[in-house]
Structures are given as C-alpha cells and as structure tokens.
Amino acid sequence: MRGAMTSSPCLSLRALPAVLVLLNAGALFAPSSLSQASSSVAQTPPMGWNSWNKFACNVSDKLIREMADAMVSSGMQAAGYQYVNIDDCWQVSRDPQGAIVADPQRFPSGMKVLADYVHSKGLKLGLYTDAGTGTCEKRPGSLNHEVQDAKTYASWGIDYVKIDWCNSEGLDPEVQYAKFRDALAESGRPMVFSICNWGVKAPWRWGPKTGNLWRTTGDISDSYDSMSLIGFGQNGLEKFAGPGHWNDPDMLEVGNGHMNREEYRTHMALWALLAAPLLAGNDLRNMPAETKELLTNSEVIAVDQDGKGIQGHRFWQEGPLEIWARPLADGSKAVGLFNRSESAIQMTLEFKVIGAPEAAKLRDLLDHKDLGTAQGSYTTKVPKHGVVLLKVSK
Numbered sequence: 001m002r003g004a005m006t007s008s009p010c011l012s013l014r015a016l017p018a019v020l021v022l023l024n025a026g027a028l029f030a031p032s033s034l035s036q037a038s039s040s041v042a043q044t045p046p047m048g049w050n051s052w053n054k055f056a057c058n059v060s061d062k063l064i065r066e067m068a069d070a071m072v073s074s075g076m077q078a079a080g081y082q083y084v085n086i087d088d089c090w091q092v093s094r095d096p097q098g099a100i101v102a103d104p105q106r107f108p109s110g111m112k113v114l115a116d117y118v119h120s121k122g123l124k125l126g127l128y129t130d131a132g133t134g135t136c137e138k139r140p141g142s143l144n145h146e147v148q149d150a151k152t153y154a155s156w157g158i159d160y161v162k163i164d165w166c167n168s169e170g171l172d173p174e175v176q177y178a179k180f181r182d183a184l185a186e187s188g189r190p191m192v193f194s195i196c197n198w199g200v201k202a203p204w205r206w207g208p209k210t211g212n213l214w215r216t217t218g219d220i221s222d223s224y225d226s227m228s229l230i231g232f233g234q235n236g237l238e239k240f241a242g243p244g245h246w247n248d249p250d251m252l253e254v255g256n257g258h259m260n261r262e263e264y265r266t267h268m269a270l271w272a273l274l275a276a277p278l279l280a281g282n283d284l285r286n287m288p289a290e291t292k293e294l295l296t297n298s299e300v301i302a303v304d305q306d307g308k309g310i311q312g313h314r315f316w317q318e319g320p321l322e323i324w325a326r327p328l329a330d331g332s333k334a335v336g337l338f339n340r341s342e343s344a345i346q347m348t349l350e351f352k353v354i355g356a357p358e359a360a361k362l363r364d365l366l367d368h369k370d371l372g373t374a375q376g377s378y379t380t381k382v383p384k385h386g387v388v389l390l391k392v393s394k
Contacts, residue, residue: 014022014044019308022113023365024166025235030052030070034110035313037162037192038392040385041190042127042192042213042246043100044305044306044307045213045246045276045305046122046160046192046246047080047083047304047305048083048084049080050085050087050126050251051067051086052088052251053253053256053281054282054283054285056088056089057143059089059090060106061114062301063111064084064125065117068084068121071123071253071318074296076284077121078296079155079295080278082122082123082124082279083123083125083279084118084123084124084125084127085126085127085161086128087202088109088136090102090103090106090111090127090128090139092104092140098145098148098154099148099150100142100149105312107235107355112155113306116157119232124159125157125158126162127151127161128387130168130170131163131164131168131176132164132165132171133164133167133168134167142318143355146170147186150186150191153191154191157189158191159190159191159256160191160194161184161193161194165192165198168197171360173197174210176202177195177210177211180193180211181193181210192212193211193212194213194248195207195210195215195248196248197386199217199218201215203215204216205240208242213246213248216237216247216248216249220251222253222256222259223258225260227253227263227266228340228385230271232314232340234249234265234311236245237311238310241275241309241311246276247276248276249279251279251280251281252268252281254267254270254282254294255280255293257281260385262387263383265387265389266385268297268300269284269300269336269365269366269389270310270336270338272300272301272304272389273324273336273389274311275304275309275310280295287385288309297365297366297367300389301368306326308327312334312336313326315354319339321340322340323353330393331394332392332394333391333392334365335354335390336387336389337390338386344381344382344383344386345381346379347380347381347382348379349378351374351378352376359373359374359392359394360368360374360376360392360393361373361394362378362387362392363390363391364389365390366387371390378390
C-alpha cells in the first residue's frame with residue numbers, strides 16, 4: 001500500500017480510478033442536511049505542515065523543531081499556518097502496559113518535550129497513527145488501543161491526530177473511526193481528527209459526524225496529472241463539507257519541484273476553492289521566494305478560510321476548460337478559470353453562469369490586482385495548466 005516517497009502513507013495512486021467513481025456518485029447519497037458532530041476545532045480548514053511528502057520516514061526531533069522555527073520565520077505562521085504534523089515512523093513499539101513508545105533514537109526527549117517546544121512558538125503539534133494492526137510503514141497501529149493512545153496523545157499535548165487505514169483487513173472504517181472519535185472525546189483534550197481511509201466506503205457520508213476532515217481519494221503525488229485528477233474530481237462532494245468538517249483532497253505538493261509555476265498556482269487556487277485543508281508538504285527551511293509567496297498569499301488563503309465555509313464546485317466545463325466558484329461571506333464570489341489543456345487559451349466568464357450581477361468588480365487574487373468593473377462577462381488569457389483566480393463582487 002506504499003506509494004513513492006512523494007506520497008503520504010495512505011493508498012497508492014493506482015487505486016484512484018475506483019475511488020473517483022465513488023466521488024462522482026457522491027451526490028446520490030447526499031443527506032438533506034449535514035448531521036455534524038459537535039466540534040471546537042477546525043471551524044475553518046486546518047492549515048499547517050506535514051512531514052510525509054518531503055521527508056517520508058526521515059523524521060526526528062531536530063527536523064520537527066527546525067520546521068516549527070521555519071514556519072515562524074518564513075511568515076507562514078503569520079499567514080495562518082499553525083499545525084506541525086509528524087506523519088508515519090515516529091513510533092517504534094509499545095511498553096509492557098501497552099502504551100505507545102516514540103522512537104528513542106529519533107525523539108530522545110520524548111513527545112511531551114517536543115510538543116512543549118512547538119507550543120512555545122505559538123504552534124500546535126500533530127501525530128499520525130493507523131486504525132489497523134500496524135501503520136503503513138509497519139510501526140504499531142492503534143487497533144484495540146484507541147482509548148489508551150488517545151489518552152497518551154492528550155498527556156503529551158498533541159493537537160491533531162491523523163489516522164490511516166493500512167493493515168485493516170476485515171474492519172469497517174465507519175465503525176473503527178467512530179471508536180477513535182469517542183476515544184479522542186474521552187481524552188478531554190480538543191484534537192483535530194483527520195480520517196485517512198482514502199475514500200473507502202464513502203467517508204463523506206459518515207465523516208461529518210465522525211471527524212473534522214476525511215480523505216476522499218488515494219494519495220497525491222507531485223505531478224500535474226495526480227493533482228488535477230484529485231482536485232477536479234472533488235466536484236459533487238461540496239454538500240458534505242462545512243465548518244468543523246471538511247473534504248480532504250490530500251496535502252499540498254507546492255514547492256516540491258516536479259510541477260511548474262502555473263501548475264502550483266492551479267494547485268493552490270483549486271484547494272482554496274475547495275475549502276480544503278492547507279497542509280504544506282515541502283521543506284520550509286529553504287523555500288524559494290516564489291514558493292513562499294504562493295503558500296502565504298493572503299488573498300488566496302482568505303478564500304480557503306472564508307467563514308461561510310461553503311465548498312466550491314464546477315459551474316461550467318467545455319472540454320479541458322473549467323470554471324469553479326464558491327460564495328464568500330462578504331457576498332462576493334471566488335471564481336477560478338482553469339485551463340487543463342496543453343496550450344494557453346482565451347477564456348470567458350459569463351457572470352450569469354455563476355449568479356453574479358451584470359456589472360461586477362473584478363480582482364485577480366493570485367497577482368493582487370484590481371481589474372476594474374466589467375459588464376456581463378470577462379475574457380482573459382489562461383496559461384497551459386494554469387488558472388486565473390478572481391474575486392467577483394458588486
């Protein structure tokens with residue numbers, strides 16, 4: 001079940017087609033209204049960083065401290081990023097009482113001391129486990145230790161828990177993740193609960209009453225094909241998301257080097273329109289200016305974090321050209337003009353298609369430019385694999 005090093009320890013991308021069939025059928029199972037679990041966390045999509053995409057199993061106390069430092073010094077914390085999440089490979093065994101043990105070679109001071117350090121920076125610490133007998137990297141899983149592990153995480157000061165689905169043969173994800181929900185609640189510490197079961201058994205149907213976010217597909221990788229297949233495949237799931245409970249199309253690959261500028265801009269803009277969690281997956285210590293500017297773009301982040309909490313969806317498509325939009329709390333709309341073709345092309349946004357007024361003010365959110373007022377429509381050139389992200393208002 002292991003993908004390439006640029007994949008998180010969830011499902012291989014080879015499993016995506018079957019999962020995406022479920023995605024496109026999601027609307028068939030839409031509840032008349034969301035039955036959401038009560039939650040004091042993740043009222044907007046979580047923002048932070050996760051170790052897997054860049055570092056895989058190469059995690060340590062030193063690395064996590066350096067990432068926390070870099071999140072502050074780079075301006076990411078000021079932009080809204082707050083979770084520093086350790087993925088697989090931090091755990092090594094269980095003690096005679098069954099308590100999970102952090103790898104003493106990688107984390108010699110233990111998780112409580114590390115959590116205290118991260119908290120001292122004004123940030124929050126996240127950990128990874130698995131609902132099955134073992135993690136995807138064959139570390140101890142949490143099956144039959146749900147309550148014990150939740151109490152341990154709470155005692156360490158953990159703020160976010162991602163729970164994977166490897167080595168879970170014969171288990172029902174809806175049942176197992178409900179056990180974790182209850183265990184985390186019993187721990188007495190608020191923790192973001194991230195369900196990572198790759199879209200198995202349509203978690204968007206039961207996720208709102210179970211966790212704060214749920215993966216909808218197999219793993220992302222640092223390629224335009226992977227990112228676009230996952231991102232544009234989210235259409236139809238918007239009705240299941242809302243404050244405290246979000247569809248999760250997986251972590252960001254921005255800055256990992258295998259997509260170009262326009263493709264990473266598409267990645268960031270699409271995730272913002274999807275009200276997706278924004279979990280960076282690059283090395284924060286040595287980001288090029290272009291990467292830092294994109295990850296900290298305040299206007300794009302404002303779309304993602306909009307308080308209305310309505311996930312965007314596709315309003316128009318013609319071949320490889322798509323227009324996606326979402327309503328914002330101030331009455332405006334965020335609109336993405338996406339060109340999935342292999343050459344630059346002129347695209348026209350008809351205001352009536354998205355329910356915008358005949359005369360509308362336009363702002364380019366990626367480039368921070370006011371574009372004036374247009375009547376009825378707006379036409380612009382969109383690069384190959386690129387996007388123009390607009391704010392459309394009265």
